[in-house]
Amino acid sequence: MTDMETTLGDAQSRLKTIYDDLDADEDVRQRLAQPRLSIRVSIPVRMDDGSLRVFQGWRVQYDDTRGPTKGGIRFHSDVDEDDVTALSFWMAIKCSVLGLPFGGAKGGVCVDPKQLSRLELERLSRGYIRAIHDIIGPDRDIPAPDVNTNPTVMGWMTDEYDQIARRQVPAVITGKPLGLGGSEGRVAATGRGALQVLNLWAERQGKTPQDMTVAVQGFGNAAYHFARLARQDGYRIVALSDSKGAILSRDGLDPDPIHEHKHATRELKGMVYCESSLCEESGVEHMSNEDLLALDVDVLVLAAMENQIDENNVDRVRADSLLEIANGPVTSAADARLEERGVTVLPDVLANAGGVVVSYFEWVQNRTGDYWSADEVEARLVERMDREATRCFDLAEDKRVSLRTAAYRQGLGRIAEAMAQRGTYRYFNGDAG
Ligand SMILES: NC(=O)C1=CN([C@@H]2O[C@H](COP(=O)(O)OP(=O)(O)OC[C@H]3O[C@@H](n4cnc5c(N)ncnc54)[C@H](O)[C@@H]3O)[C@@H](O)[C@H]2O)C=CC1
Numbered sequence: 001m002t003d004m005e006t007t008l009g010d011a012q013s014r015l016k017t018i019y020d021d022l023d024a025d026e027d028v029r030q031r032l033a034q035p036r037l038s039i040r041v042s043i044p045v046r047m048d049d050g051s052l053r054v055f056q057g058w059r060v061q062y063d064d065t066r067g068p069t070k071g072g073i074r075f076h077s078d079v080d081e082d083d084v085t086a087l088s089f090w091m092a093i094k095c096s097v098l099g100l101p102f103g104g105a106k107g108g109v110c111v112d113p114k115q116l117s118r119l120e121l122e123r124l125s126r127g128y129i130r131a132i133h134d135i136i137g138p139d140r141d142i143p144a145p146d147v148n149t150n151p152t153v154m155g156w157m158t159d160e161y162d163q164i165a166r167r168q169v170p171a172v173i174t175g176k177p178l179g180l181g182g183s184e185g186r187v188a189a190t191g192r193g194a195l196q197v198l199n200l201w202a203e204r205q206g207k208t209p210q211d212m213t214v215a216v217q218g219f220g221n222a223a224y225h226f227a228r229l230a231r232q233d234g235y236r237i238v239a240l241s242d243s244k245g246a247i248l249s250r251d252g253l254d255p256d257p258i259h260e261h262k263h264a265t266r267e268l269k270g271m272v273y274c275e276s277s278l279c280e281e282s283g284v285e286h287m288s289n290e291d292l293l294a295l296d297v298d299v300l301v302l303a304a305m306e307n308q309i310d311e312n313n314v315d316r317v318r319a320d321s322l323l324e325i326a327n328g329p330v331t332s333a334a335d336a337r338l339e340e341r342g343v344t345v346l347p348d349v350l351a352n353a354g355g356v357v358v359s360y361f362e363w364v365q366n367r368t369g370d371y372w373s374a375d376e377v378e379a380r381l382v383e384r385m386d387r388e389a390t391r392c393f394d395l396a397e398d399k400r401v402s403l404r405t406a407a408y409r410q411g412l413g414r415i416a417e418a419m420a421q422r423g424t425y426r427y428f429n430g431d432a433g
């Protein structure tokens with residue numbers, strides 16, 4: 001496999017011109033070419049029928065120059081070390097773009113959680129923390145939710161860590177249930193942050209939400225809250241999808257009843273065929289996931305998985321702009337093609353950062369013992385997203401570069417500055433690990 005065929009290689013291929021523009025030191029380029037720490041663990045789980053299954057998992061800490069590493073944990077049957085490494089690299093850039101005092105990390109377990117019972121899932125979640133507990137901690141590496149993990153899973157993981165530590169350590173994991181020290185606003189934060197970036201961008205273009213149509217790929221945590229809040233702000237959500245299919249209504253979809261339906265049946269597809277008045281009244285149609293990506297809309301929101309738009313389907317994209325809620329949904333080759341065609345991409349490392357921003361707020365609240373109201377969290381999130389998105393948008397305009405290049409310059413620039421501030425001899429005797 002060549003470098004460009006790995007997700008990390010593809011992610012890294014965007015960096016060379018940005019390093020050149022930043023006049024980045026060779027030390028920085030070398031240090032950021034690979035993760036500082038990467039571990040693979042095996043997690044034995046006693047299944048309900050008495051058999052034993054051993055799952056593979058990873059935790060990768062990409063870079064910790066700006067602070068303890070931070071990033072979610074993904075449970076997915078396609079996850080591998082390359083994915084987790086690329087995701088940890090994007091976390092390092094993202095935390096820096098948002099000015100958070102964190103480096104980047106990510107975790108993953110190769111499993112289809114839908115095939116496990118609730119107790120099996122709890123045993124797996126606890127087993128993963130037992131396997132990685134000595135490399136995580138509030139000042140070291142702080143996990144959080146990602147695809148197929150949620151506050152319930154974070155609650156089990158926090159409890160397992162506390163039991164090993166023999167004390168309560170709420171700041172070790174964010175995205176916890178409120179009762180265990182979770183923050184108000186974390187569940188909706190990724191969607192809310194993405195909407196804030198879209199609103200700011202639309203305002204700068206002189207556009208109003210009421211005139212804009214939106215198609216959303218994905219209907220998980222991030223996508224649902226984005227779609228719900230965007231509809232409240234006046235955007236018309238014309239299409240939504242999950243891994244099994246997509247639905248379309250030119251008159252606009254209401255994400256709330258659709259979310260309830262998905263919760264009850266585990267898929268969107270049934271919405272098309274169901275007998276309920278909602279389907280008849282709203283004229284919901286079925287379409288393929290590929291066709292959703294080719295809809296002629298103002299904004300195509302990518303909120304599912306990485307590598308969704310590549311060289312094979314990029315020329316089918318007809319949206320005026322793309323909002324990346326997923327991490328890495330557009331490959332570097334497709335990105336270059338979109339730029340050539342003048343399609344604006346609101347990049348992942350800025351657009352999906354609302355989640356980690358509120359995770360940072362949760363960590364601060366856990367460490368100070370001072371808990372904030374939902375309104376206070378929301379106001380701080382909006383203020384942070386506006387401030388850092390405005391910097392990126394201004395930089396893109398000044399330097400006449402894409403928003404992705406501007407965001408990377410902002411993120412990498414801050415990491416490079418912190419590396420220089422740590423001194424030349426940090427690596428003289430090797431990294432202390
Ligand atoms: N949850 C969070 O706080 C954050 C999540 N993200 C990213 O957002 C994306 C979604 O994450 P979550 O909403 O948390 O996950 P989730 O597990 O709640 O939902 C994932 C959704 O994607 C759908 N999906 C998977 N493959 C698909 C396909 N090919 N076409 C259409 N839909 C597909 C699934 O059916 C599900 O609805 C991921 O890339 C994640 O890394 C980014 C920042 C923070």
Ligand SMILES: O=C(O)CCC(=O)C(=O)O
Nearest residue numbers: 071072144146355356359
């Ligand atoms: O909330 C966090 O710490 C990390 C969320 C995450 O995994 C992401 O932004 O991709």
